Amino acid sequence: MEHISISKGNDKMGAISSVSLPPIVTCSAEACKFCAKKCYAAKIARLRKTVRDAYARNLRILLEDPETYWREVNAAVALVTFFRFHVSGDIYNEEYLENMVKVAENNKHCQILCFTKKFSLCNNYLKEHGSFPSNLHIIYSGWREMTMDNPFNQPEAHVLYKDGFTTAKDGAFYCSHSCFECAVKARNCWALQQGQQIIFKEH
Template identity: 40%
Template sequence: MKNRLSKAQAAYEDAVENVSDLHVKISDGNTKLGAIPSVSLIPVMDCGNCAICAKSCYDLRNDFIYKEVIKTRAINSAIYHEDPERYFKEIDGYLNYRYPRAFRFHIGGDIQDKWYLDKMCEIARKHKDTKFLAFTKMFDVCNEYLDEGNVIPENMHILFSGWLGLKMDNRHGFPEAHPIFESGTSAPEGTLLCTGNCTECLKEDRLCWSIGKGQAIGFLAH
């Protein structure tokens, strides 16, 4: 794991040196998401609340075995940290061009701060026909955003991402997602079980794409 993060750090530093010549990389999908586009940052390095889950990070274990994945995540991270306005402008440009039915934020990485969350919401309001999905452990950022009177658009589905032993302040009743381990789970009673097929759930408008306040999704840890 440390070796993969070291490679990501090196790729990030290379990207920073050439950031003006680079562009945000949007994935057209993967085996789990199907044909649902997504934008990602670097796992752990761009996750502000991952101390408890970093060693078991699925993205780091399963996606960071590919050099191209490390490179594209590093490029996105460099663009965001060096020129955050351009980062979101290029995501907006992709959405204007492709008009996807759905879009996922952060297979790797997480919401960075309230400004970042506000830009996500701004994009969702502009692209009303696209459903957006994001899982986050940045509970404080989301809570404070709503505490200040901000509103998250209906087409922006944000799920609080739980973990065994992780304290979650969910005072605004965000939908939740919890991994289910052989040793136990943080999922509450009545949790719905993930089917493992994001595209099918999108077609049928269920689970993560339609889950409401106070509800939870559980997925088998892998």
């Protein structure tokens, strides 16, 4: 029996566990028109076979044995205080988002972070349900020239490009490059409210 791969953290995120899916194939096709060539997750997956294989295995288990996928995600979240969905990849579909919500509701002790370009999928959920659980921080992620449909004023992430351009508005917060510290101190991404934005420097 295969098991999903749960990362225990990395240099930027610190000791924050996460589950990821393959880049590009699980992402918004519309968004990929703008950002696929610059995708950092896709670059890492190309360069590191173990990472690529782990992402592929997670997707395979999700599609072939979703009960195992979500049982193991829920078990991982139950053991930690902070968790992130998708260092690579994105919310697979509507059912996936609903399961993310269930995980958050089942683990109110844990703050859960997710960046997404699946705007319409999240908007449809919000139209029906009104909001996400307070411990599920879903941040809409922008890219140059890409239209971000955000009628519910979800928190947003924007890029500061190497040429100095950004789509962020004045007053946006800047990434501190210490994800675990921000999580512990409940600031930046982990504390963004409706209408607020965070800026990341282009990799």
